Every structure is written in C-alpha cells, then in structure tokens.
Amino acid sequence: MSQLDDNHRPKTIARERFETIYMTLRDRICLIDYEPGTRLGEEELAREFGVSRTPLRRVLSRLESEGLVESRHGVGTFVTTVDPAGLLQTYKLRMELAVLIGRLDPLPRTEDDLNRIRVLMAECDRLRLHPDPRRYTQLNMQFFQEVAQMIGNQPLREITERLYYLTHRIWLTSAPKLNLSDEVEVFHREMADTLAALEIGDLEAVGYIRRTHISMSVRRMIQFANGAT
Numbered sequence: 001m002s003q004l005d006d007n008h009r010p011k012t013i014a015r016e017r018f019e020t021i022y023m024t025l026r027d028r029i030c031l032i033d034y035e036p037g038t039r040l041g042e043e044e045l046a047r048e049f050g051v052s053r054t055p056l057r058r059v060l061s062r063l064e065s066e067g068l069v070e071s072r073h074g075v076g077t078f079v080t081t082v083d084p085a086g087l088l089q090t091y092k093l094r095m096e097l098a099v100l101i102g103r104l105d106p107l108p109r110t111e112d113d114l115n116r117i118r119v120l121m122a123e124c125d126r127l128r129l130h131p132d133p134r135r136y137t138q139l140n141m142q143f144f145q146e147v148a149q150m151i152g153n154q155p156l157r158e159i160t161e162r163l164y165y166l167t168h169r170i171w172l173t174s175a176p177k178l179n180l181s182d183e184v185e186v187f188h189r190e191m192a193d194t195l196a197a198l199e200i201g202d203l204e205a206v207g208y209i210r211r212t213h214i215s216m217s218v219r220r221m222i223q224f225a226n227g228a229t
Contacts, residue, residue, distance in 0.1 A: 014055070017049075017051065017055065018055060018058065018059060020049075021045075021049050021051070021055070021056065021059045022059045022062060022063070024049075025040070025045075025059060025060075025063060026063065026066075026068065026165055027141070029063070029068050029069070029079055029169070030068075030137070030141065030165055030168045030169055031134060031137055031138070031172070032169060032172050032173075034079045035079065036079050036080060036081040036082050036169075037078060037079060037081065038078065038079045039076045039077070039078050040060065040069060040076070040077045040078070040079065041076070042056055042057065042060070042076075042077070060077050064077070066162050066165065066166060067080060067166045068080060068165065068166065082169045082170055082173045084170050084173070087166065087167050087170060088218065090163055090166060090167050091167055091214065091217060091218045092218060093163060094160070094163045094164065094167065094214050095211050095214040095215050095218060096211075097156065097159065097160055097163070098160075098207050098208075098210040098211035098214055099207040099208055099210075099211050100153070100156055100207060101147065101150065101151055101156070101160070101203075101206060101207035101210060102150075102202075102203040102204035102205065102206050102207035102208070103204060103207065104151075104152065104153035104156055105152030105153045106150050106151065106152055106203040106204075106206075107149070107150045107151070107152045108150075108201065108203070109149075109150055109198050113146065113149065113150075113198075114195060114198055114199065116146055117143070117146055117191060117194065117195050117198070118195065120139055120142055120143050120146070120191060121188065121191050121192065121195070123135075123139055124139060124184060124187060124188045124191065125188070127139065127184050128181070128184055128185070128188070131180040131181055131184055133172060133180060134172075136180065136183065136184060136187070137168075137171060137172055139187070140168075140171070140187060141168070143187075143190075143191055144164055147194065147206065147210060148160060148161055148164075150203065150206065171183075171217075178220065186213070186216065190209065190210075190213045193209045194206055194209050194210075197209060
C-alpha cells in the first residue's frame with residue numbers, strides 16, 4: 001500500500017529508496033564528507049545501498065542536474081568544486097526568491113512544526129558553549145528544511161531547495177576565515193525571528209527574515225572571495 005508525500009502524490013517503495021539514497025549522498029556532499037573532486041564509485045555505492053547501478057545512476061543524474069557532481073565520460077562521477085566567487089550570483093537569486101516564500105501559497109505551520117524549531121534553537125544554545133562547524137552546518141540544514149516545508153508553491157520550493165544545497169558547501173569551506181561563535185549567534189537570531197513570526201501567523205515576514213539573513217551571507221561571501229579576514 002503506497003504512502004502519500006507532502007504533495008499528495010503516491011510514494012512507492014522505489015521512490016522512497018531513490019529519495020533516501022539521494023538525500024544521503026546530497027548531505028554527504030554538503031557536509032563535505034565527500035570533498036570537492038572526490039570520485040563517486042558506482043559499484044561501491046550500489047553495494048552500500050543494496051541496489052543495482054540503474055537506480056544509483058538516476059540519483060547521480062539528479063545530483064549532476066543540481067550542480068553537486070559532474071560526470072566525465074569514460075572516467076566517472078566527481079563532486080564539483082566549490083567556487084564562492086562563482087556562486088555569488090546564485091546567492092543573490094536566493095535572496096530575491098526568499099521573499100516569495102510567504103507570498104506564493106504559504107502553508108500554515110502547526111504547533112508541532114514550531115516545536116521542532118524550538119528544539120533546534122535549544123541545540124543551537126548548546127552549540128554556543130561548544131561551537132562545532134559540522135554540527136552548525138547540520139542544524140542549518142535542518143532549519144532550512146523546516147522553512148522549506150511552508151513553501152506551498154511547488155516550483156518555488158524545488159528551485160529554493162536546489163539553490164540552497166548548491167551554495168551550502170561554501171560555508172564549510174569558508175569557516176576557517178569566519179568567527180564561528182558570531183555565526184552561531186546570527187543563526188540563532190534568524191531562528192528566533194522566524195519562530196516569532198510563525199507564532200503570530202505572519203508567514204510573509206518569514207520570507208523577509210530569510211532574505212535579510214541571505215543578504216548578510218552574501219556580504220560575508222564577498223568578503224571571503226576578496227580574501228578579507
């Protein structure tokens with residue numbers, strides 16, 4: 001018996017398996033478990049996930065369409081290189097799209113949804129005491145997914161997710177030049193502001209809050225690209 005996903009489309013076992021493999025590889029790339037330039041061996045991955053190479057190739061094809069890997073004919077599939085300067089335009093597009101989150105058919109959030117954000121904020125409080133780049137990145141990804149869940153316009157959600165994961169690795173590559181404690185504070189403030197807006201049902205404000213924080217990220221990426229400390 002098939003299940004339904006958030007968009008009320010049947011989710012088959014094959015589809016669930018595809019999504020699991022896709023999200024696992026995507027997260028490994030975004031957390032730089034696979035560093036830029038790493039070759040992703042189809043045989044090894046197929047063995048790891050217990051699938052044939054056909055569904056795995058579909059996953060790699062999707063990752064390639066999203067700019068996270070590249071296929072080199074006769075050589076293999078490799079994780080793409082992170083280029084902060086080259087992705088600044090993508091960051092700016094994310095900034096402009098953010099305001100549409102609360103305008104184009106936003107989905108109201110439940111108390112359970114808000115509680116998940118509160119849990120992330122509590123984890124962020126602990127991160128203040130023991131800053132860790134990888135954990136910060138994981139929390140950022142989890143919070144992004146909470147925001148993405150309120151995007152009711154499917155094309156907007158798809159492009160928002162695609163651009164987020166395309167640019168997400170920049171943070172870890174620039175982390176040595178950034179003050180992690182400051183980054184954690186900014187992130188905590190974004191979550192707090194977002195939660196406050198959601199608590200009163202101001203979904204449009206969420207988009208503007210998101211835009212503001214992406215804009216701040218753009219400035220930091222420009223500084224990083226210019227070699228500023």
